[in-house]
Amino acid sequence: MIELAAGNARLGLLPDLGGAIAHWTSGGTQLLHPVRDMNLLAQKGRRVAGYPLLPFSNRVADGRFHFEGEDYQLSPNFGGESHAIHGNGWEHAWELELLSDASATLVLSWHPPHGASMVEWPFAYYAQLRFDLREDSLSIGMLIENTDSRPQPVGMGFHPYFPRRSGLRLGFCADTVWTSDERNLPSLRVPATGDWSFEHMREVDGQAIDNCYAEWPGAAFLRWPNEGLALTVEAGEPFRHLVLFTPPDKPYIAVEPVSNMNDGLNHPGVVDRGVRVLAPGEKLEGHIRFVLTAC
Structure with a gap:
């Protein structure tokens, strides 16, 4: 593990464990x-x-997708499911490229094995993660470049776990949300109203949510009122989806800025599914910022 420091803030990174925090x-x-x-x-x-989450967020149904006339089969990588989940960037050791007291840049080059019928990801890519720590914020820059000789479909995101303590409250706006079927795959797109709505900040109680919100403007707000802490999640393009995971029996929730809808590779008819097709040499880049304040 390497550790960054800025004032009283500390950030531990695990390059060998998928570039994780x-x-x-x-x-x-x-x-x-x-x-x-x-x-x-x-x-x-x-x-x-x-x-x-690279080169896609969330699930690919049964690890299968069709792209430009070819069928592809991905290796399952999540226990108890036949789906492939969250790409393969988190499955590999990243190299430390740059390091200072409060900043680190990690890189990963992926090359699929030749001739395999089932692979983690069938296209070559280069990815970069940059972490910048400040006493009151953490910024994460993400980049993926198509280093293959063919176009490839990509998405990306980041999966932070936030502590579910001290009366945690959550608020964000989104126009719609995808309901899920019994296999945790998107089913219907419905307005983000009623129990789906967090437009008015509310406690994250016993409601079990594991869904992808669409048309998210790029801001989410967490408050721990009993501790006087507040945190804002800010994300620009291409992060226009937000995955919310609130397991009722766990001491955490996940609020994940992502570019693509769940199983987006298998929904080409959804205009704003968020999957980007990169030509050889083309890049996709985005930035996420977590800002800490008192409340």
């Missing part, structure tokens, strides 16, 4: 909650507080 603290207070998820097979039971 080990911890983010301010004055000893945990701002992210390290989680051991045995279903994420490549993490081998180690705790992580956040990790990158």
Whole structure:
């Protein structure tokens, strides 16, 4: 693990474990909650507080998708499911390219094996993660470049776990949300109203949500009122979807800025599905910022 420091803030990074965050603290207070998820097979039971989603976010149904006349089969990488989940960037060791007291840049080059019928991802790519820590904020820059000789469809995002303590409240706007079927795949797109709505900040209580919101303007707000802490999630293009995961029996929630809808590779008819087709040499880049304030 390497650790960045800025004033009282500390950020632990795990380049060898998928470029994951080990911890983010301010004055000893945990701002992210390290989680051991045995279903994420490549993490081998180690705790992580956040990790990158490349070259796609969330699930690909049964690991299969069709692109430009070809059928592709991805390796399952999530325990108990036949789907492929969250790409393969989190499954590999990243190289440390640049390091200073409060900043680190990690890189990954992926080359698929030749002749395999089932692969993690069938196209070559180069990815970069840049972490910039300040006493009151954390910025994450993400980049993916198509280094293959063919076009490829991509998406990206980041998966932070936030502590579910001290009367946690959440607020954000989004026009629509995808309901999920019994296999956790998108089913219907409905207005983000009623129980789906967080337009008015409210407590994250026993409601179990594991869904992707669309037409998200790029801001979400978390408050821990009993601790006087507030955190704002800011994201620009291409992050116009937000995945919310609120398991009622766990001490954390996930609020994930992502570019593509769940199973976006298999929904070419959805105009704003968020999957980008990169020509050889083309890049997709985005930035996410977490800002800490008192409330």
